[in-house]
Amino acid sequence: MKKQRGSALLFTLLTSIAATTVILATVGSITQEVQRQRLAERSHLVNSSFDAVANKVVSEFAAGNRELSASMITVAINGGTWNLTLTDNSASKSNTILVSGMGIVNGKVEYGRKVFARPYLESPFIYGLTTMKDLVVTENITVGSALSQCNVWTEGKITGTRWLTVQGSIRTTSTVTNPWVTATAGIQTNRQARGIPPLDISLYQGVADRTISGGSYVGFTFAKDYEVVYVNGDFNMSGAISGKGTIAAKGRIQFDADTSYADKNSRVVFLAGGEIRAKGWTSNIVGVLCSSGKLVIDGGLSVKLEPGVAVTYDKLDVTDPFTIGFDRFIADNPEEGPKYKLPGFWP
Numbered sequence: 001m002k003k004q005r006g007s008a009l010l011f012t013l014l015t016s017i018a019a020t021t022v023i024l025a026t027v028g029s030i031t032q033e034v035q036r037q038r039l040a041e042r043s044h045l046v047n048s049s050f051d052a053v054a055n056k057v058v059s060e061f062a063a064g065n066r067e068l069s070a071s072m073i074t075v076a077i078n079g080g081t082w083n084l085t086l087t088d089n090s091a092s093k094s095n096t097i098l099v100s101g102m103g104i105v106n107g108k109v110e111y112g113r114k115v116f117a118r119p120y121l122e123s124p125f126i127y128g129l130t131t132m133k134d135l136v137v138t139e140n141i142t143v144g145s146a147l148s149q150c151n152v153w154t155e156g157k158i159t160g161t162r163w164l165t166v167q168g169s170i171r172t173t174s175t176v177t178n179p180w181v182t183a184t185a186g187i188q189t190n191r192q193a194r195g196i197p198p199l200d201i202s203l204y205q206g207v208a209d210r211t212i213s214g215g216s217y218v219g220f221t222f223a224k225d226y227e228v229v230y231v232n233g234d235f236n237m238s239g240a241i242s243g244k245g246t247i248a249a250k251g252r253i254q255f256d257a258d259t260s261y262a263d264k265n266s267r268v269v270f271l272a273g274g275e276i277r278a279k280g281w282t283s284n285i286v287g288v289l290c291s292s293g294k295l296v297i298d299g300g301l302s303v304k305l306e307p308g309v310a311v312t313y314d315k316l317d318v319t320d321p322f323t324i325g326f327d328r329f330i331a332d333n334p335e336e337g338p339k340y341k342l343p344g345f346w347p
Contacts, residue, residue, distance in 0.1 A: 049080035050112035054099040062119035080105035121194035124311045126331040133315035137164045140321040150326035197344030201273035204248035226339045258284040269340045297322045
């Protein structure tokens, strides 16, 4: 009998110990899971905070509003305040920049580090004029107006002996030696080069809604909104443009006489694999001009691009006074960029 009681007590004790062990293990498991969850939440909070500030400063660099520098930048966003540096990382990996620094997130010190592909200029289409070589002002150039201010971006020097008047700011990667350059919002020199998104005309052949032969066209009508028309050669243009769309020419684009919009709802983007030229007695052009080669203005007594934007991956040559009446439609409506398949918005 005593032996049976002892066995029962021993069984009860062992059962109790086992149950206690299970309870402790369960509590420990729950505690570890709670800790893991809290660490994960903390990690997500910190990463979100750092990503937000890092993306912000990189976007500002892409917009031309911030330079690479080892100097600290203080940015507060998403519940955290960070002291960051934005530096060139090309020594470790070509064409990259590094954002790194320390921040306070919900009262605790945290550290962050992230490498980004070096961005191009945010979009040359939010500038009135963008050139990728020296801007030599050999005739008077006016960009923007009091009612439609804009900026000029030049990757090179600004030289020459005639007036360059900008209703907005001028940003150049070198110096301005032309004394006749004025800008209502200031002149910024020795900016760091950004480059602009590449223009590969061959890509447009594969996505074109319509392909036409090169030649001379008097007037042009798009068959539908945002139509992409690929020109297999050079494209000479004059007359009225009706509808919305993009004309991508394998060769050059030339304006032989004035162009205009048929109505207020029309808009055109001209993309050229070669140069874009205003020739002869051309005095008025409309549209977004984007040329892989030079942009050449040697039309009538003077040439006005209005409304319009001018982008050249080469340089601007002017032998006649040139005025750009800035078209703000991409600056104000960036969602339109992909629809017109503008470089940087597409592909």
